[in-house]
Amino acid sequence: MLHIINKSPYDRPALDSVLKTGEGAILLIEDGVYAAVKGGAVEAKIKTALGKFKIYALTPDIDARGIADRVIDGVTQVDYAGFVDLVAENKTSQSWL
Amino acid sequence: MTTKQFMIVNRKAPYGTIYGWEALEVVLIAAAFEQDVSMAFLDDGVYQLKKGHQTKGIEIKAFEKTFGALEDYDVTKIYVDQESLTERGLTADDLTIAVEVLSRAEIGKRMEEQDIVLSF
Amino acid sequence: MAIEVNGKSYETDEEGYLVSLGDWNEEVGKFLAQQESINLTDAHWEVINFLRDYYTEFQIAPAVRVLTKAIGKKLGADKGNSQYLYELFPYGPAKQACKIAGLPKPTGCV
Numbered sequence: 001m002l003h004i005i006n007k008s009p010y011d012r013p014a015l016d017s018v019l020k021t022g023e024g025a026i027l028l029i030e031d032g033v034y035a036a037v038k039g040g041a042v043e044a045k046i047k048t049a050l051g052k053f054k055i056y057a058l059t060p061d062i063d064a065r066g067i068a069d070r071v072i073d074g075v076t077q078v079d080y081a082g083f084v085d086l087v088a089e090n091k092t093s094q095s096w097l
Numbered sequence: 098m099t100t101k102q103f104m105i106v107n108r109k110a111p112y113g114t115i116y117g118w119e120a121l122e123v124v125l126i127a128a129a130f131e132q133d134v135s136m137a138f139l140d141d142g143v144y145q146l147k148k149g150h151q152t153k154g155i156e157i158k159a160f161e162k163t164f165g166a167l168e169d170y171d172v173t174k175i176y177v178d179q180e181s182l183t184e185r186g187l188t189a190d191d192l193t194i195a196v197e198v199l200s201r202a203e204i205g206k207r208m209e210e211q212d213i214v215l216s217f
Numbered sequence: 218m219a220i221e222v223n224g225k226s227y228e229t230d231e232e233g234y235l236v237s238l239g240d241w242n243e244e245v246g247k248f249l250a251q252q253e254s255i256n257l258t259d260a261h262w263e264v265i266n267f268l269r270d271y272y273t274e275f276q277i278a279p280a281v282r283v284l285t286k287a288i289g290k291k292l293g294a295d296k297g298n299s300q301y302l303y304e305l306f307p308y309g310p311a312k313q314a315c316k317i318a319g320l321p322k323p324t325g326c327v
Contacts, residue, residue, distance in 0.1 A: 063153075
């Protein structure tokens with residue numbers, strides 16, 4: 001399953017909820033991309049999660065927020081076409097609003 | 098014109114919601130009417146000030162640039178919460194304009210001094 | 218709403234401001250000035266170009282108090298006062314000059 005998260009991990013617990021589901025793919029979009037940034041309190045959580053989840057982040061949202069130079073290693077960046085591919089590749093997807 | 102002390106409190110990341118831009122418009126309007134305006138950035142609000150926004154891909158105006166006009170509007174009291182920066186791996190050097198980095202308690206004191214506090 | 222300049226149509230809002238910043242060119246500026254009954258001189262263009270530069274740099278059209286101060290700093294104190302600017306743009310330098318410059322209505326301009 002593809003879990004789509006659009007909320008900042010510092011503002012809402014959506015990321016924590018998703019991580020508790022066990023495994024799968026996570027796509028970070030909009031304010032969700034802040035989870036993919038090095039140096040913050042969430043970094044350790046993401047690094048641990050990378051063992052179980054494939055984690056993707058949407059490039060236009062990363063660029064908009066000025067954080068392109070500090071994306072955590074192991075997080076894969078995708079563009080809008082890549083977003084569509086991920087939805088197509090996964091049997092189901094869910095937006096954690 | 099009566100002058101009041103306004104503080105605009107920013108707690109939201111930019112672009113994901115419209116709050117950041119709306120807050121900045123309120124600041125510019127209050128300042129245009131020669132009010133005594135300050136801004137406080139805490140929690141995800143500190144992300145608004147992160148340098149280097151490239152918003153072409155999401156087709157939203159990069160209002161990071163507008164912070165540069167605050168000086169022309171005589172808005173010079175810009176407070177940023179130290180704790181919120183640290184939690185997000187940011188320092189004052191990552192920010193697009195010169196600010197005053199304060200502890201949460203110091204920002205609390207500044208809030209107490211205001212006539213009007215608007216939270217976004 | 219729309220205006221037509223040299224056979225091309227440009228979308229405007231209900232107050233006559235250009236909807237898209239990128240639509241502007243000097244011919245469109247001249248047309249908008251004509252609608253405001255303003256004959257553009259070099260002095261007008263100086264203010265219009267200043268506003269367009271300001272918008273590019275800060276993404277906003279400045280309020281009139283800010284415009285006056287900023288023009289004084291850039292073009293000299295004799296031009297940085299509201300009397301000079303109102304002579305050029307009688308219905309409000311921020312409002313009228315912004316419209317001719319193809320910018321949105323200034324923030325804080327009611």
